Amino acid sequence: MSGLSGSDDLNGMYEDIILDHYRNPRNTSSLSKPDLELDVNNPFCGDELKIQLNIKDDTITGVSVSGQGCAISQSSGSLLAERIQDSSTDTVIHVIEKVRKMMKDEPISDDDLDLIGDIEALQGVKKFPVRIKCALLGWSALEDLIKKP
Ligand code: ZN
16 A cells, blocks of 8 residues: 555645655655654554654754655655754644644644644545554654653
8 A cells, every 4th residue: 555546535736745755755864863763653554654853952953754654654754854853842842733633633723734834735634544643653753752751
């Protein structure tokens, strides 16, 4: 199962963004000295992601996301990497909340959409419950990494 089957699955603009990130993923080079690192997988689909972070003074100064799996999981990881680079951890926590909200089909404001940017493209997935796990795999991992007890 490699992802996007037909043109009915996602509307065109969203699909373009997702395929672009799938084919040309951002921030895949491993960090030489990650402060935080986590490997996660989604057994329902076979997706794997490795997330590495450098954090200095509550800012994400380095991020690497790499892995294998379906287009949704991998493009979501790339969108995540692009979005959180140079962001504060507080902002990242907000972004994670908005992404979860969006995927649960809860209403989100224009300000929220500005905050998440291109990640909005993932909302085309929300009508496919199985793929929501793919879309949120990286975000759940990120949350685990930065929300330390
Ligand atoms: Zn998947």
